[in-house]
Amino acid sequence: MTLIRFFVLVFFFALPAAAELRIDVTGARSEPTPVAFPDIGAYTPETQAIAADMARVIESDLVRSGLFRIVNRDAYIQHLASVSDRPRFADWQAIKAHALIQAQLDAMPDGAIRISFRLWDVFMQQQMEDRVLSTAPDGWRKLAHRVADIVYSRITGETGYFDTKVAFISETGNQRKRTKRLAVMDSDGANVRYLTDGADMVLTPRFSPNMREIAYFSYKGGQPRVYIMDLATNASRLVGQFAGMTFAPRFSPDGRKLIMSLATRGNSDIYLHDLATGQTTQLTNNPAIDTSPSFAPDGKKIVFNSDRSGRQQLYVMDADGGNVRRISFGEGSYATPVWSPRGDYIAFTKIKDGQFHIGLMRPDGAGERLIVNGWAVEAPSWAPNGRVLSFFRQEPWDERGAGGRTKIYTIDVTGYHEQLIPTPQDASSPAWSPLLH
Amino acid sequence: MFKQLCAVMMACAILSGCAGKSGSELYGEDGGWKDDVNIMDLKTTGLTDKLKATGYDVVYFKLDSSELNAEARANLAKQAVWLKDNPKALIVVEGNCDERGTTEYNLALGEHRANAARNYLMSNGIEAKRIRTISYGKDKPAALGSTEEAWAKNRNAASVAY
Numbered sequence: 001m002t003l004i005r006f007f008v009l010v011f012f013f014a015l016p017a018a019a020e021l022r023i024d025v026t027g028a029r030s031e032p033t034p035v036a037f038p039d040i041g042a043y044t045p046e047t048q049a050i051a052a053d054m055a056r057v058i059e060s061d062l063v064r065s066g067l068f069r070i071v072n073r074d075a076y077i078q079h080l081a082s083v084s085d086r087p088r089f090a091d092w093q094a095i096k097a098h099a100l101i102q103a104q105l106d107a108m109p110d111g112a113i114r115i116s117f118r119l120w121d122v123f124m125q126q127q128m129e130d131r132v133l134s135t136a137p138d139g140w141r142k143l144a145h146r147v148a149d150i151v152y153s154r155i156t157g158e159t160g161y162f163d164t165k166v167a168f169i170s171e172t173g174n175q176r177k178r179t180k181r182l183a184v185m186d187s188d189g190a191n192v193r194y195l196t197d198g199a200d201m202v203l204t205p206r207f208s209p210n211m212r213e214i215a216y217f218s219y220k221g222g223q224p225r226v227y228i229m230d231l232a233t234n235a236s237r238l239v240g241q242f243a244g245m246t247f248a249p250r251f252s253p254d255g256r257k258l259i260m261s262l263a264t265r266g267n268s269d270i271y272l273h274d275l276a277t278g279q280t281t282q283l284t285n286n287p288a289i290d291t292s293p294s295f296a297p298d299g300k301k302i303v304f305n306s307d308r309s310g311r312q313q314l315y316v317m318d319a320d321g322g323n324v325r326r327i328s329f330g331e332g333s334y335a336t337p338v339w340s341p342r343g344d345y346i347a348f349t350k351i352k353d354g355q356f357h358i359g360l361m362r363p364d365g366a367g368e369r370l371i372v373n374g375w376a377v378e379a380p381s382w383a384p385n386g387r388v389l390s391f392f393r394q395e396p397w398d399e400r401g402a403g404g405r406t407k408i409y410t411i412d413v414t415g416y417h418e419q420l421i422p423t424p425q426d427a428s429s430p431a432w433s434p435l436l437h
Numbered sequence: 438m439f440k441q442l443c444a445v446m447m448a449c450a451i452l453s454g455c456a457g458k459s460g461s462e463l464y465g466e467d468g469g470w471k472d473d474v475n476i477m478d479l480k481t482t483g484l485t486d487k488l489k490a491t492g493y494d495v496v497y498f499k500l501d502s503s504e505l506n507a508e509a510r511a512n513l514a515k516q517a518v519w520l521k522d523n524p525k526a527l528i529v530v531e532g533n534c535d536e537r538g539t540t541e542y543n544l545a546l547g548e549h550r551a552n553a554a555r556n557y558l559m560s561n562g563i564e565a566k567r568i569r570t571i572s573y574g575k576d577k578p579a580a581l582g583s584t585e586e587a588w589a590k591n592r593n594a595a596s597v598a599y
Contacts, residue, residue, distance in 0.1 A: 175581050201576060203540055245548055248541040266552025268545040289545040335539040349539050378539050396583030
């Protein structure tokens with residue numbers, strides 16, 4: 001074994017590093033990488049059923065990323081009976097697979113399920129991953145997302161994002177009587193859970209960094225304000241006591257503070273609220289509308305939206321409200337800036353010439369690039385790896401107040417691979433969770 | 438009546454053995470008998486519909502603006518007269534936006550519109566305490582459909598009397 005490892009190391013170092021299978025997710029558009037993914041080996045009726053379900057979820061995650069396609073299984077030459085079978089690389093090269101996922105699912109004596117899987121670089125004839133993961137049988141879906149995350153991460157060099165949740169607003173009804181409920185789902189649209197009953201209109205959910213809470217805006221009691229819901233108990237608490245409307249909440253990166261807007265007597269400014277002490281600090285003081293604040297991942301800067309110049313633009317300030325400077329200068333109105341968790345981009349909504357766009361710029365405002373456009377697109381939210389965004393599209397209403405469908409999509413920072421997240425009802429205002437593991 | 442009351446008080450004193458404290462622990466120093474609360478019937482029914490019927494209840498705004506134009510100010514001046522004529526009416530001014538803006542910005546804009554109307558009513562002599570404001574952003578459209586006409590109607594501050 002040690003000898004084999006020695007030879008693998010020698011082999012590995014003898015080659016230029018760039019030769020290994022690698023997809024650059026930041027680069028130009030490329031064809032999806034062909035992956036061979038034979039059936040997950042399973043040897044009891046129970047594990048066979050779960051293995052088939054898991055294979056569907058893993059395949060769906062990889063394909064939905066836009067970076068991979070699964071080579072048609074009818075073409076496979078070698079039959080891999082178990083995860084310990086050595087692949088015949090020539091057989092997989094012949095069908096033009098670049099990567100091979102070899103997996104097996106077993107039931108453990110304590111009732112748990114265990115997946116063993118290997119990821120192979122078919123051309124280099126190298127093993128890229130060899131992992132064994134286990135969970136209770138009802139955790140199969142999460143287990144499948146985790147496998148897909150590992151494959152994605154190993155090939156792209158980026159953190160995966162499949163084992164995550166998306167909080168959103170589930171919408172039903174016509175334009176006159178629209179019901180909006182707070183909900184969460186898995187990143188692929190599965191496991192939708194409704195958190196409010198629809199009696200009060202709710203908007204703009206945002207996850208806390210530890211994922212235990214969601215900050216959101218609600219008209220509860222006829223008074224629009226920001227609340228925080230504890231996801232373990234579904235209990236909501238009002239954030240602070242303010243003489244006015246609080247809205248546009250987001251957590252600080254350390255989760256200890258909430259940054260939001262407070263509108264009183266016709267003025268909207270940005271406030272920082274310490275969740276432990278209840279202490280509130282006013283960060284902006286301007287008669288214009290200051291809203292949609294979002295922290296940089298290091299917590300040192302805040303990007304926000306203001307119309308102080310006469311039109312909505314994006315501004316960056318220090319976390320104490322000092323050193324305000326405008327970063328957007330293009331035509332149109334800029335709104336809902338969100339700092340990437342990697343710190344390299346600020347995503348925003350832009351309205352120009354009657355069209356809505358989702359765009360990206362560097363934190364200093366350079367390199368503006370629009371990646372989505374439509375009649376109405378809004379609310380960019382970053383996947384935890386900072387390489388994929390979610391947002392929603394809305395269709396126009398007809399004169400009877402029908403239509404207006406809202407749907408949530410994901411897209412790469414490259415502007416490619418737009419994918420619908422299927423939801424049982426209309427869905428808007430997505431908020432991607434941090435990574436669960 | 439007075440005799441009956443005396444009888445009750447005596448019975449109470451005998452039973453409890455402490456005449457001075459009857460009832461006071463439950464109802465405070467006044468006791469539970471004080472009943473000089475005067476409820477006035479304001480006879481102001483249908484205030485919501487009455488203000489609506491004037492046509493001065495809604496003022497409209499330009500795109501992205503919370504500035505009151507001449508027509509809006511004229512309407513609010515008439516609304517102020519109505520409020521003076523109906524001194525017992527309270528109002529909530531609902532600020533609304535068209536759907537061609539983002540959710541959070543529109544919440545702020547609706548609030549600014551409602552307050553622009555409120556401030557103008559106050560400058561016309563209406564007490565601040567009679568006017569509450571609320572912003573519905575783009576979530577309570579007055580007119581249906583995604584047309585310029587509907588959007589113009591949905592950029593408003595609408596006063597609802599009650």
